Amino acid sequence: MYDFKSIKLDKNQSQHLYIQLYKKIKELILQGHLMEEERLLPVRKMAKTLEVNNVTVVKAYEILEKEGLVYKRIGSGTYIAKELPQELNNEDDISKHQASVKNQLMEQGHVKVEKNMINFASATPSAELFPVEDFKRVLNEVLDRDKGHAFDYQEGKGYYPLRSVLNKYIKHYGIEADTESIQIISGAQQGIDIISKALINYGDYVVIESPSYTGAMAAFHSRGAKIIDIPLQKDGLDLETLEKKIKIYKPRFIYVMPNFQNPTGISYSISKKKEILNICKRHNIYIVEDDYLSDLDFNSNDSTTLKKLDNHEIVIYVKSFSKIFMPGLRLGFLVIPSKLHHNLLMAKHTTDISTSGLLQRAFELYLNKGIWQKHLAYMEEQYKERFLLMEESINQYFPKYVDCQLPLGGVNFWLKLPKGFSSNKLYERAVKENVIFAPGNLFFMGNQDEGYFRLSIASVNPSEIKYGIKLLGNLIGEYIDNKEELRKDITIKPIL
Ligand SMILES: Cc1ncc(COP(=O)(O)O)c(C=O)c1O
CATH class of the missing domain: 3.90.1150.10 (Aspartate Aminotransferase, domain 1)
Structure with missing residues (x-):
């Protein structure tokens, strides 16, 4: 009999306990630790063992039953299904995919x-496109002005004046946020990585577009995520498949590039942008929006971001400057739903404490003096x-x-x-x-x-x-x- 005491649930996590429990049991089934026809602990006993209330266990068992992973015998208890549903039997394919990510990199x-x-x-x-001379001037100005302070540790969220000017900058894109929601990162790749660190538990599912940005797939994989890829259509993700997969896998988040996607260059239609938000809201799922390029709109005149349309704080917006500025600066920022401020700040802190103060200060001057425009x-x-x-x-x-x-x-x-x-x-x-x-x-x-x-x-x-x-x-x-x-x-x- 499996020792259910070894299941660890985290009460401080934003994810509901019943979802955590459902995922742990599902993982145990898929990994073969719980065998067909094996009985799960009765509700009360499981609740006592894990120090949660009965409702948590009831709800977790209900989801497992809905997915066909367990079944109830009247008067006897809840048992692992004799046969796993077909959809889940492609777990092998998923692991094969995971292994190939490394090769791709x-x-x-x-x-x-x-x-x-x-x-x-x-x-x-x-x-030859880098604005070296202009940047040299702002760097010198920062050094003359701030002296040694330019080399202090910067606050983890980022240099306040930079966050504040970025907040004004995103208003041009129709994004309304407060400065507290802005987190400076050392490039979008770090942003994607700290989001993964903060949100993904080993074995969690993440949905991506197919094809997608290799650096993101590798980051999700490195945190132990199982990646579900969904084909892109000419105007964005296939939404029917998206909703179906969300129902089956309950992913931690979906990762998308709605404008000029990498590698396909595809832009989502406005109706798909709105519908993705509706679907994710319905299922309580975060969207990680990687906006690496919406500035370069040559023909669409509608590179609206999901973040602009997000009325429910479900979009984590990732902004890179690498394609339009200097990639080696390693600067970017996130706009984060308030519920996640703390977790993402902690993840950032344990990654590199803070992004270079000198470069943040120089970039702030660069933006404020209008050289950026x-x-x-x-x-x-x-x-x-x-x-x-x-x-x-x-x-x-x-x-x-x-x-x-x-x-x-x-x-x-x-x-x-x-x-x-x-x-x-x-x-x-x-x-x-x-x-x-x-x-x-x-x-x-x-x-x-x-x-x-x-x-x-x-x-x-x-x-x-x-x-x-x-x-x-x-x-x-x-x-x-x-x-x-x-x-x-x-x-x-x-x-x-
Ligand atoms: C889609 C996408 N997101 C993020 C990144 C990483 O950007 P950064 O240089 O800001 O880390 C890249 C880099 O190629 C990219 O193509």
Whole structure:
């Protein structure tokens, strides 16, 4: 008989005790610690053993029963089901996916960039776009003004004047928050990591888009989360599947990029943005919104964030500046629902105590002096030129059977070779010609190569785009035209 005393529930956690208990028992069943037909402790005995009240146990058993994991025998008690529901039998697939995340990260490191390469792989701006001189001036001003204080530990939430100016900044995006809700982070990646640290218990489920940002998948995985990926449609997540999966897995949160998603460039329709909020509100689930790019809106005119639409404090907003400023600064911020302030602050503290005070102070001056607006306008102009050139070059040089949904903004173009062709093979050929891109398998949990690839405009200068796309177009043509036997599978679709 399993020793139920070893189940630990945390009364200080924001998650209800009955949900915690339901998840623990489910985990024990899935891991084989509780066997079919084994009897769970009667309600009162379980409640006494775990020092919770009877209702907690009753509610946990009810959810387990609803999911078909246990059943009741009248007058006898609650037993583990003889057969697990089909939906849960794909747990094996889930673990396989988890294992492949590590490989993906390693593979990501494989996209090696040599100096003479045309780099469509990196989604971070090239160094010649960095405002070095302007930043040098604000750094010097901070050092003259604050002297040694610039090198003190900063408060964990972040330098107050910076949080305050950021609060004004997000009002331009329609986000209403108080300064206390703003947490400075050392880059969005750290934000995602501390959210995971604060919210995920080993074995919890997290829902993501498929494909998704590799760095986030790796962070969730490192905290022991089981990741459920849901296919993206042209206008955002498949909502029917989302709600179904939420009902089955009761995830801790869903992680989404509603504007110019990485890697697909997809933007959610406004109706999907609203509906996702409704679904998550209905099921009491947080949404982690990664806004790494909504500033670069070239065609949509509606890069509304979920945070702007969030009336119920369920969105944790993550903002990175890496794509529009200097990634090596390692600065970003979160806007956090009030219930989570404390937990996230604790997670931040145990990670790095605080983000560099010197850089926060310099960035505050940079924003307050209005240099930021000038820089943003400059970056928009630079990226727009590249964006239009890319669109034109793909239209001109790529065979028509390469599929692409034109993004409405951002820096990524997501393309697909005809069925049966591998983007990894294309990559191998392209590297030999000194052109690189990001093969699509990097962004899928299962690491599958279905012919997708991502081209980014962030690190290529305009003079390289036409040449690079023409070369890639020729390589695609050669690769595909040499495979006569596969040509019958090709669906000819007009591009863009
Ligand atoms: C979608 C997404 N989120 C977060 C990050 C991490 O950003 P940061 O440099 O601010 O940590 C990246 C970096 O590539 C990204 O693509």
